[in-house]
Amino acid sequence: MRKPIRLLILGTGHMGSGIGRLALQKSGLDLVGGFARRPDRDGMDLGTAIGLDNEIGLPVHTDLNAAIAATCPHVAVQATCSSLADAKEEIAALIRNGIHVVSIAEEMAFPACVSEEEADEIDRLAIENNVSVLGTGINPGFVLDTLIITLTAVCAEVTAITATRVNDLSPYGKTVLMSQGVGLMPDAFRQAVQDGTVVGHVGFPQSIHMIARALGWQIDRIEETREPVIASVRCETDVIAIDPGQVAGCRHTAVAYKNDVPVITLIHPQQVCPELEGVGTGDSIEITGVPDICLTGSPEIAGGEGTVAIAVNSIPSVLNARPGLHTMADLPVPSAKLADMRTFVRTSAREAGDE
């Protein structure tokens, strides 16, 4: 049997750590190294860095080129950032070293909607270096795009798509809560939205453009709104306490228009302690068409676990893909990969380990 797939993880935060821990459980996949941006992680044992009880005898690198040189990976999963601008330098370094890339940076789910030029550049560079690059994650990457696209496959006509994902911010840390404006007073929230310090969800344009391209729709414009969810009861999480009148979360919505008609509406309210306000979390997809489709699930598909899983499950698809930049909608139907990871890689795949 050929040698295991060698995996480098970029990022040892919540997501990078989860990806590293899952990789260690997968046969046929070797976690060969880790890179972190935080200088204080330099030289730390990778096992410790990703939250294992035991050391695994591999150091965390804070210099990406050194990490690559030391580990010779086939594929890297990037879990260091959200934006294309922030992600692209690491991605380019990986590509130039002949390494396939799975990125969970939200904007990498469909980077062309931030910058067509930079997306083309990544695509060209990947083709030149004979590797594949994919952006994925639970959202963008799955619930509000890939899953919706898949459901439209049984539709002869689609006139409108409305999807809602309601989730609970309580498990998240300070950085995420601040990006959603949690704890602010409503006026400060509105100011922070204008300043760009409260961003809400990152990924609506990516999801919308993925859907539109799959269906063949031309989108005129996307209108996003970010409204405060105001607490009516006191709520405490591990990192914050909210009193009535303060902002408990951000109700972020995006509406995409085609010929001035709203055709895609994505609604993603995120707040702490939704259950105290009588708000049930969940996912809901409603397609108006021929036939109509409506699917719902409660609670929502777990975001953290889902992102970790889809990043690791995507590795064989990326190894199998033709060189270049891909979205989830370009690749074969995704799935859990529950056997030796090598069995999912076509033997002709370019950089699979030798026999």
Added chain:
Amino acid sequence: MRKPIRLLILGTGHMGSGIGRLALQKSGLDLVGGFARRPDRDGMDLGTAIGLDNEIGLPVHTDLNAAIAATCPHVAVQATCSSLADAKEEIAALIRNGIHVVSIAEEMAFPACVSEEEADEIDRLAIENNVSVLGTGINPGFVLDTLIITLTAVCAEVTAITATRVNDLSPYGKTVLMSQGVGLMPDAFRQAVQDGTVVGHVGFPQSIHMIARALGWQIDRIEETREPVIASVRCETDVIAIDPGQVAGCRHTAVAYKNDVPVITLIHPQQVCPELEGVGTGDSIEITGVPDICLTGSPEIAGGEGTVAIAVNSIPSVLNARPGLHTMADLPVPSAKLADMRTFVRTSAREAGDE
């Protein structure tokens, strides 16, 4: 712009007619001909045969080779039968003429589970003739396989999958109702199951093997049961009347075992007038894993409309695919195709019309 994709339909029954009518609405797709097995359709206008008010000036052929010679199609949709044995001769004839094939024959969704040898033969023949072959449909092909596989993409672990599709047989004709044992007395139903005249749903082994292959599971065995749904109230449809005590439908289930543990349970009760018995129709998928996933929708995704749509929507994917026999899970994420069908075909696709 290149010339339209030329489509031949095989079958002018309920499904073939729907596919033909949808094809006529699609720009970039030319319905160039129709074939029917029924001798009495020979020479009938294809528009009339597929239920249009107007003639379209194309004759229905009852000789497949004559249909091919007269119409020179790029792709054919086969809607003439359910079994591999019944489908393969037409498919082979199409392939030998360099025509891509989308089949809605249930066993074509994963033909290897009926006969690995015959599936290999179709694959080999398709490769030799540089065309692609796909089996699809609402079920098998989508609800109880492709959609489930897609949902597992966000799972790190899956221990069990249970999916239920409850639908209403009332709109169907005599052939379908007889295959489900509708109108029989319970003892006669049980005898007919043993005789093989009541078959229930065709497609469980196909769906199970699609899921298992995507996940990397080895299935030991599949146990299918067909139980009568016994009417407690009188029910009338266009073609049959059922009294209390008679069979209103077939509760068909399949359980797949891995290492003697049940891992996939598919439940598909079909009956006439379910609403009179207080039975709600719908689709439900429950995945026990990390994370758990549960999605439900009611009513069920419409079977007839869904099959027609997914057959037509699959045409560009089949034109784009590498030569050979494919399942839905091998091809890119499926979607509705709502623009000119040619825009979804890669310019490098082999037999796309010339400029």
